[in-house]
Amino acid sequence: MARPADAAKRAELLRQTFDYLVEHGLADLSLRPLAAALGTSSRMLVHYFGTKEQLVTQALAAVRPDIEALMDSAGEGAESLTALARMVWQDMCGGEQEPRVRLLLEVMGLAMTQPDQYGALAADAIHAWVKPVAHALRRAGLSTAQAQARATALVSGLRGIAHDRYLTGDRARTDAAAEQIIALVVPRRPGSSAGPATGHEDSPHRDPT
Known part of the structure; x- marks a missing residue:
């Protein structure tokens, strides 16, 4: 039975993968050079994340803001x-x-x-x-x-x-x-579906309703 993935190691690999992708891009991404840069093996990356596409997906999700x-x-x-x-x-x-x-x-x-x-x-x-x-x-x-x-x-x-x-x-x-x-x-005021104000809408002689 495969041992459970270590959560801390997994999170660190995702962060490092994101940094690698920012520097090298996605177009020519290959697991072998990525693994070498991360100090691990392509076999371990597959163990933790599955396919290359799954790794990329999880790396982007890990750094996505809330x-x-x-x-x-x-x-x-x-x-x-x-x-x-x-x-x-x-x-x-x-x-x-x-x-x-x-x-x-x-x-x-x-x-x-x-x-x-x-x-x-x-x-x-x-x-x-x-x-x-x-x-x-x-x-x-x-x-x-x-x-x-x-x-x-x-x-x-x-x-x-x-x-x-x-x-x-x-x-x-x-x-x-x-x-x-x-x-x-962005609505001009709560409950308004109108866009930004025009000169006519800002006129003090118009009924604001």
Whole structure:
């Protein structure tokens, strides 16, 4: 009977695997050189994690932030959601989330040409963000359909703009684009399904109802 996997060793291997993937990428990943870099054997990696794809999936999941807790911390108001979205954007560009987003973008690219290997992993990573963001938007007063659509726009929009930022290094333009996405997605006030305010809506002569 195979001995139970040591939890601490397993967690350390996942962390090291993630660091390796950030440095070397996924396209040419092979268990043998990965195992050598981690100071173990490909046989042990298979023992702990199964296939290469299962190892990659578990490595990405192990470093994924607790997105639901992050969204829950936003509170109920639109101002809190806006501040949280801005914080996430900054973290994607130079913060702790940047290497994770870069790796996710590579996974998504590979999923287009190798769906059997990476399709489920890419889809799971997308839903892991969209679902809690949609939940937070529902708490802000949007319907389920509105919340899901806006969560998709925010998550996919910020990720796409981050991709632009990584490739071009254009800080001012991508920051402005991210701010525009956030303003369009987050409700102006609790219970509002409208987008960002227009000049007419801000007029003191209009009935606010």
